[in-house]
Amino acid sequence: MFDSDRDELFESMSLAGIETAIIPGVNPEGWAKQLQVAKQYSCPYGLGIHPWFCEDEPQRALEQLSEQVNACIHDPYLVAIGECGLDKIRKDNWQGQIIALEAQLSMARQLDLPVILHVVKAHSEMLAILKRYSLPRGGVIHGFYGSYEIANEYIKLGYKLGIGGLILNASAKKLKTCVAQLPLDSMLIETDSPAMTPQNSADSRNTPLILQSIIAEIANLHKKSSVLITEHTFRNSMQLFDLKLILI
Structure with a gap:
């Protein structure tokens, strides 16, 4: 979406006083490009699995996330886990969303990182889960x-x-x-x-x-x-x- 004019956009952002932007991760297929852009423009970023991209059994994607986070753990530009969350508009993978969310909350707690949360028509469910996963950050x-x-x-x-x-x-x-x-x-x-x-x-x-x-x-x-x-x-x-x- 920004490949044709990304340089111009970052220049316009700088002129407008916008120093940087945090780039969340959404799925394993997108992380490589995301990390490339983050490195090129010195942007902080998060790594995560968005609920739209969760499978009913997301264990493989979660393993990939763990591997990618471990590879980036000493990078000061890795500032969050996410974007992860719950979205009832995509209810066909609801159980997978819950599994992936809870795994990512556990990861954030273990690594002492904040989370970037996507919540659509699921505030009561999200609040109940967050009360069980107390994240210091x-x-x-x-x-x-x-x-x-x-x-x-x-x-x-x-x-x-x-x-x-x-x-x-x-x-x-x-x-x-x-x-x-x-x-x-x-x-x-x-x-x-x-x-x-x-x-x-x-x-x-x-x-x-x-x-x-x-x-x-x-x-x-x-x-x-x-x-x-x-x-x-x-x-x-x-x-x-x-x-x-x-x-x-």
Whole structure:
């Protein structure tokens, strides 16, 4: 999706004050390209198995994940396990999703890494599992779209909420109401690019360049300055993913 203009995109990001982007992993077939891009552009990354790519019996993929993580364990740019999680839209592999998620939570706990979590129509199941797997580093609920009550349950467990392009949609009233109430130390900003393009975008492909618009919307909802929101969300990312060794 970015092969034709990746250099130009990173240059535009730099001009916009965006220092880097965290690149999650989603399946064994994609890790090699992901690691190549991460190395070329000095991006932190996660390694994981996304619920869309889980088989009913994901043991082989989990073995591959363990091997890949062990190969990268001394790389300071490996900052998370994920993207992993639960997605009820893809219920045909539900049992495999649970097996893969629990294995990756165990891996994150063992390695003292945070997790990047994908949760779609499965908040109650995810919260129940996270209560059983106490992760010292917590993680982020990627692309969060839910109520303040659900958000608060994640926050109490030590997780942060990833706020992305959905906040820019006029129809996202529940999310806007939630974000307006969230403490500033509970949020990260994200894009999920090239996916999750805002409805009013002129480009069908999402990119990190919308981060400024997300910050502006959060600032508007909190009646704070964009500078303050930028400072808080940057600090939250630095702390969660322990980025000080690679960004400072």
